[in-house]
Amino acid sequence: MVRAERYIWSVSLRVSPARATGALLGALLVLFIIGPLLRLLLEATPGALWAAAQDAEVRDAIALTVLAASAATLVALLLGVPLGYALARYRFPGSGLLRGILDLPVVIPHPVAGIALLLFLGRQSAIGGTLGRAGLEIVNHVPGIIAAMLFVSAPLLVSGAREAFATVDPKLERVARTLGDSGWSAFRRVTLPLAGRGILAGALLAWGRSVSEFGAIVILVYNPKVASILIFDRFTLYGLPAAVPVAALLLIVALLVFILLRWLEPRRAPR
Amino acid sequence: MIRLEEVGLSIGKFTLEGVTIDVPSGGYGLIIGPTGSGKTSLLEALAGHVPITSGQITLDGQDVTGLAPEARGIGFVYQSYHLFPHYTVAENIGYGLREFPSDARRARVNELAGLLGIAPLLDRGIEGLSGGEQQRVALARALAPRPSILLLDEPFAAVDPALRRVLRRELQLMREREGVTTLHVTHDVDDALRLGDVVAVLADGGVAQSGSPEHVFRFPNSPFVAHFLGSGTVLKGTVTRSGPSEEGRFPARFVSGSLGLEVVAEREGEAHAVIRPEDLLVSSSPFEGYPRNRFDAVVRRVERLGPIAHVHLELEGIPLLASVTAASVETQSIAAGQRLHVALKATAIHLL
Numbered sequence: 001m002v003r004a005e006r007y008i009w010s011v012s013l014r015v016s017p018a019r020a021t022g023a024l025l026g027a028l029l030v031l032f033i034i035g036p037l038l039r040l041l042l043e044a045t046p047g048a049l050w051a052a053a054q055d056a057e058v059r060d061a062i063a064l065t066v067l068a069a070s071a072a073t074l075v076a077l078l079l080g081v082p083l084g085y086a087l088a089r090y091r092f093p094g095s096g097l098l099r100g101i102l103d104l105p106v107v108i109p110h111p112v113a114g115i116a117l118l119l120f121l122g123r124q125s126a127i128g129g130t131l132g133r134a135g136l137e138i139v140n141h142v143p144g145i146i147a148a149m150l151f152v153s154a155p156l157l158v159s160g161a162r163e164a165f166a167t168v169d170p171k172l173e174r175v176a177r178t179l180g181d182s183g184w185s186a187f188r189r190v191t192l193p194l195a196g197r198g199i200l201a202g203a204l205l206a207w208g209r210s211v212s213e214f215g216a217i218v219i220l221v222y223n224p225k226v227a228s229i230l231i232f233d234r235f236t237l238y239g240l241p242a243a244v245p246v247a248a249l250l251l252i253v254a255l256l257v258f259i260l261l262r263w264l265e266p267r268r269a270p271r
Numbered sequence: 272m273i274r275l276e277e278v279g280l281s282i283g284k285f286t287l288e289g290v291t292i293d294v295p296s297g298g299y300g301l302i303i304g305p306t307g308s309g310k311t312s313l314l315e316a317l318a319g320h321v322p323i324t325s326g327q328i329t330l331d332g333q334d335v336t337g338l339a340p341e342a343r344g345i346g347f348v349y350q351s352y353h354l355f356p357h358y359t360v361a362e363n364i365g366y367g368l369r370e371f372p373s374d375a376r377r378a379r380v381n382e383l384a385g386l387l388g389i390a391p392l393l394d395r396g397i398e399g400l401s402g403g404e405q406q407r408v409a410l411a412r413a414l415a416p417r418p419s420i421l422l423l424d425e426p427f428a429a430v431d432p433a434l435r436r437v438l439r440r441e442l443q444l445m446r447e448r449e450g451v452t453t454l455h456v457t458h459d460v461d462d463a464l465r466l467g468d469v470v471a472v473l474a475d476g477g478v479a480q481s482g483s484p485e486h487v488f489r490f491p492n493s494p495f496v497a498h499f500l501g502s503g504t505v506l507k508g509t510v511t512r513s514g515p516s517e518e519g520r521f522p523a524r525f526v527s528g529s530l531g532l533e534v535v536a537e538r539e540g541e542a543h544a545v546i547r548p549e550d551l552l553v554s555s556s557p558f559e560g561y562p563r564n565r566f567d568a569v570v571r572r573v574e575r576l577g578p579i580a581h582v583h584l585e586l587e588g589i590p591l592l593a594s595v596t597a598a599s600v601e602t603q604s605i606a607a608g609q610r611l612h613v614a615l616k617a618t619a620i621h622l623l
Contacts, residue, residue: 179366
């Protein structure tokens with residue numbers, strides 16, 4: 001007769017001083033991030049939140065923010081995915097420089113980006129003038145908000161797409177080609193589905209970055225107001241109590257995006 | 272039929288030049304060469320993934336040099352199989368059959384899966400498949416659209432020796448059944464000898480030698496090929512004529528260090544002598560009269576390889592390799608340290 005034996009594993013709960021110090025330092029940073037956000041959410045009472053949600057100006061600002069961020073993300077997807085693919089797949093003269101250029105908007109202060117965009121797309125510039133005459137006003141118009149959002153968020157999407165494509169072995173596409181696929185068909189049937197989750201994560205990150213943008217937009221388009229500018233406006237005009245409910249509402253929207261982003265993040269790299 | 276004529280390609284600093292290989296229709300060609308010799312690049316050029324810089328590629332009589340990969344009618348199996356991770360086994364096998372009606376597609380997938388013993392896996396994802404299962408799925412996927420050409424990139428590199436023997440047999444059966452012309456790259460000399468009708472040895476940016484595996488193995492045209500294929504002991508020395516010529520060949524003496532051998536040569540001077548293990552006769556009792564080359568050597572090691580054994584000998588500091596039957600090792604009690612009588616026919620020594 002075979003007797004089943006039970007093995008009991010004892011787990012040592014002793015923690016070394018180095019590990020305890022590391023954990024404490026990490027916990028401090030996490031508290032520093034969570035603390036202010038929780039404080040903001042707790043400050044906004046349900047009544048104040050409801051009142052803010054009923055406020056047409058707040059609703060319009062949040063809707064404008066969400067729509068403009070979505071438009072900027074769509075444009076970034078359209079222009080950035082092919083670029084991310086090229087950067088992941090090919091080494092060409094200047095590809096290193098191109099990567100550096102794409103990272104620039106992340107490292108320059110956003111008011112600087114706003115001023116640069118104003119000079120580049122303002123009515124006085126060749127491009128802004130031409131677009132204006134064609135009926136597409138940039139400064140103090142919605143396209144200006146989208147342009148500012150695109151400028152600050154596109155690098156995140158390109159970087160996400162590049163990393164996602166880099167995880168897909170090019171030989172998978174080659175196999176698909178020998179099985180009768182054209183280049184586009186192999187991309188559509190093999191590479192895109194495998195890189196899709198990573199691209200989507202990059203797009204959501206870009207969307208979140210667009211929603212949170214203030215510095216570049218405030219210089220290019222003060223009105224109509226996006227949520228971040230409205231919060232700044234309420235704070236400077238009416239003080240903290242007026243700004244808190246709007247800020248809390250925007251935070252809730254950003255948190256929803258964050259949760260979606262974490263859920264969609266690739267759980268493992270495609271082989 | 273696969274014909275590469277004077278094909279050249281360039282990838283970064285690596286170049287291949289003047290590669291000419293012919294595999295007859297329904298035949299099995301092998302490209303063998305050391306790591307980094309450009310075997311896989313050449314296969315990818317044949318498939319249209321890597322552009323060639325010169326020459327012509329003809330498949331079944333059609334010049335495909337400028338054609339896209341999907342227009343070449345090729346099946347490709349990579350070393351790591353590269354199954355599509357987002358598809359099931361059945362979807363992987365049926366990937367190249369999307370133009371087929373669904374009934375025909377299902378029938379073809381089931382047929383190949385049945386032949387390769389992977390029918391129970393069809394609805395599974397590729398996660399968790401063993402190396403052998405992945406190899407079978409990759410082979411079925413490549414053969415499903417009935418290509419006329421099958422390209423194999425080291426398909427047995429990732430499997431253990433026992434499974435490799437099984438897969439070799441299955442591959443032979445499948446390709447004979449499908450009547451597909453095959454080109455297989457490998458660095459495994461065993462693959463070349465067991466599978467190929469034609470073998471090309473790739474080295475130094477080109478084809479070092481090509482021909483039937485038996486011929487290339489027995490008559491390597493350079494010390495490199497002899498060393499790489501393990502054709503036997505390669506000795507560097509000098510050939511000196513010792514008799515008159517007959518049909519361009521003459522009796523001669525080959526001297527390498529302290530070892531002198533009677534040989535049949537075509538030219539005098541510096542040369543390499545290849546002594547194949549199976550041509551070196553060993554015995555615990557002396558050879559009488561014949562053959563002309565007779566000497567004594569010390570056994571350094573006996574390597575048992577199933578029905579045969581390799582006897583590593585040393586003759587005045589020169590290592591020699593002899594191949595004998597395992598039974599011979601037993602009956603003659605051949606063991607390390609033993610002194611053996613060694614004999615070698617002059618005509619069995621291949622001079623380079």
